[in-house]
């Protein structure tokens with residue numbers, strides 16, 4: 507199925523980035539949120555991404571304006587009748603995702619593809635309240651989606667083959683690399699990432715090193731473009747905590763973060779988006 511028009515639900519950390527990627531490929535995309543302030547922030551973020559592309563000479567100012575105009579920010583369901591793909595990127599709460607998808611199912615055509623950007627929830631459960639769960643796929647982008655090329659495409663137990671194929675086609679059409687992944691807690695990438703983060707926190711404790719030193723060592727080793735603490739801040743500490751809890755439940759203690767993040771979250775430090783996490787952010 508060809509996607510002529512897409513919609514993204516949630517204009518937060520991920521939703522805005524994903525809408526930017528879709529618009530860059532020339533497709534119109536509705537960006538819906540329940541919070542006007544979040545929509546404004548999301549659109550400002552999209553403009554920033556395009557401004558940087560213009561600065562780097564990747565795109566002309568005129569082209570950037572045309573692409574930005576493809577994104578329609580709104581708080582209602584106007585224009586959903588001819589949307590071919592809806593991707594939800596609302597907070598990582600199962601009941602919320604189920605409710606949001608069940609609601610949107612009543613707004614789109616019967617043929618529309620539905621997708622969830624969940625980091626760790628089973629796609630089967632996310633789709634449990636749908637009338638047609640066959641058309642729900644996991645479409646897991648990584649932060650920052652405007653840069654990261656990989657997208658995991660996950661079939662739930664009920665997802666049909668046609669929906670998975672359509673999702674892969676869409677992902678490739680927006681110039682991303684689709685990897686088909688079996689449904690399991692954490693899928694592929696978060697399973698590896700969270701096990702690594704737990705190990706880094708254990709090393710911090712055992713070796714008596716601090717976040718800055720560990721980040722500097724890992725960056726210098728060339729293993730990753732940024733250290734694990736900076737990455738956790740960028741992902742959002744609350745999201746990292748939720749994902750690690752799910753994985754700990756599934757695979758056991760090796761995913762335990764040893765309380766390294768929960769204390770920060772309790773103090774309102776949720777990473778870069780809240781201005782503070784392991785590091786402090788201004789502006």
Ligand SMILES: NC(=O)c1ccc[n+]([C@@H]2O[C@H](COP(=O)([O-])OP(=O)(O)OC[C@H]3O[C@@H](n4cnc5c(N)ncnc54)[C@H](O)[C@@H]3O)[C@@H](O)[C@H]2O)c1
Nearest residue numbers: 516517518519520539540544595596597598624625649741
């Ligand atoms: N942050 C990451 O690095 C990352 C990476 C990959 C996947 N994810 C997943 O993406 C999803 C979104 O995460 P995020 O970090 O962007 O969260 P976020 O908190 O930054 O943004 C969520 C947005 O959803 C909006 N929202 C809440 N209820 C809504 C509703 N009923 N309809 C429309 N919008 C609604 C909120 O107002 C907010 O703007 C989660 O499932 C998360 O696990 C996050």
